[in-house]
Amino acid sequence: MAKGDKNVEMITSRDVDFAQWYTDVVKKAGLVEYSSVKGCVILLPYGYAIWEMIKTELDARFKAVGNENVYFPMFIPESLLQREKDHIEGFAPEVAWVTHGGDEELEERLCIRPTSEVLFCEYFANAIQSHRDLPKKFNQWCSVVRWEKSTRPFLRTREFMWQEGHTAHATAEEADAFTLMMLHLYADFAENYLALPVLRGRKTEKEKFAGAKETLTIESMMHDGKALQTATSHNFGSDFAKAFDITYTDKENKLQHIHQTSWGLSTRLIGGIIMAHGDDNGLVLPPKIAPIQVVIIPIASHKEGVLDKAYELENTLSRHFRVKLDVSDRTPGWKYAEYEMKGVPIRLEIGPKDIEKGQCVLVLRDNGEKIVASLDNLVEEVQMRLYTIHKAIYEKARKNRENRTNTAFSIDELREKLDTAAGFVKAMWCGERTCEDAVKEQATATSRLMPFVSENIGDTCFVCGKPSDTLVVWGRAY
RNA sequence: CUGGGUGUAGCGUAGCUUGGUAGCGCGCCAGCAUGGGGUGCUGGAGGUCGGAGGUUCAAAUCCUCUCACCCAGACCA
Secondary structure, three states: OOOOOOOOOOOOOOOOOHHHHHHHHHHHOOOEEEOOOOOOEEEOHHHHHHHHHHHHHHHHHHHHOOOEEOOOOOEEEHHHHOOOHHHHHHHHHHOEEEEEEOOEEEEEEEEEOOOOHHHHHHHHHHHOOEHHHOOEEEEEEEEEEOOOOOOEOOOEOOEEEEEEEEEEEOOHHHHHHHHHHHHHHHHHHHHHHOOOOOEEEEOOOOOOOOOOOEEEEEEEEOOOOOEEEEEEEEEEEOHHHHHHOOEEEOOOOOEEEOEEEEEEEEOHHHHHHHHHHOEOOEOOOOOOOOOOOEEEEEOOOOOOOHHHHHHHHHHHHHOOOOEEEOOOOOOHHHHHHHHHHOOOOEEEEEOHHHHHHOEEEEEEOOOOOEEEEEOOOHHHHHHHHHHHHHHHHHHHHHHHHHHOEEEOOOHHHHHHHHHHHOOEEEEEEOOOHHHHHHHHHHHOOEEEEEEOOOOOOOOEOOOOOOEOOEEEEEEOEO
16 A cells, blocks of 8 residues: 555554544544534534435435424423423433523523423323324424533534434324334335444333333444444333323223324434444445545546546536536545545546546445446446445445354353454343343443344343343443 | 543644743645646745743743543443
């Protein structure tokens, strides 16, 4: 490699220090900038563009299953937040409070929403009277605040952007089905759009959302073997409905509590994309969400005909892909490194020699492969390459997960597996909280999920030895 | 919140022990050449050393206080 001997700022290798690598990539790819507000970052154009790509696709998918967008206030009165006991206990420690408006002290302090369940509940209590008012399927795109002690861009910031869906249903069956459907919607999005393989399953009692009857989750594995919760879908049953007195009159004229769900996905997912697909040259973006899918680099652009050809290619390709033509006076080498850092899936080089031969050079971001492509069927070629890149990076991430997934039959074994190989460890669990706590204490691991698709690896709890038929995937998480 | 560390130009840093008024690399600006993996040469601009106070003829350097950030824990999407 020619690079390295120059005075070039390089990113830290993933294998040397994964955390540092992550920070380097996030900054050098131009995704975020730190601000003077502790724990909060500035989302720069390129980082925000990725979020917009995610948002646009998800929003369409939400609407396709009947959800409608709304916007609720960012402040929640303290008394309202306290209506559901488990909920407030779960969130109280990390809530930010507003105590003054101007120079006036507020009679009741307001929290800045850490999540909006209680506001939606209050609204539902008023708006829902009859079975004819159901279901209600709301979603909002907003930011929320959780006062974390330590922060990292995308993975944990005090303010972060997300979407939160809140739905109200007449029956438990309908709410159950909707919770599951939204989880599968997220999973499909992650796998087919972000090339991020996920495990689907349920959270344990200990790990579920504060106030939920059941939390469904998709979990993915990062390059370093750590787990990242990618999205969650909660089933509230009627617990919030009871606390907020949300009732409707059914067809038999009987008063019933509604059944609710909520589901969310945040900008944290961008951190997941970075850590799952990125390499030592920077980001590797899944083609479907890459703000730039093809970057065109003219070579020797002062030479006769080069720029004309480059503009012509930009024109043609723009009809089908998101394309950027870089005509700046940076050298080609600089541009190569720059767009690799930014994770652009395909680089197209066009120079005098190519034009003579009626061809161009395509370079694939995921494996560095160089392809000499004819200009005659370029659109088809690019289309095909984008598709294969998606498949390749999905497969790579899936293999990493397979290679780092083990089974364990004792806490010691689980700890050893995590210490050496990192990753996921499957083990049977009796369902007791004390056993789960023991794992956390002795192996610093948490239960990630109880997969929908179980496997028969034993019939006794790996901690206490009691009979068990529950398989749990354990890991260390971001 | 507990333990450790660091603050000097946009970024990375030297200088601090033995006080004398700041040096280098990257980046930035201009020009010329170059252009298929961070291109070369020439010429420029940019800091008063996190903040406050103190000692001194004199403080980036010594003393006191303070703020911020980073790393490892605990807490978390």
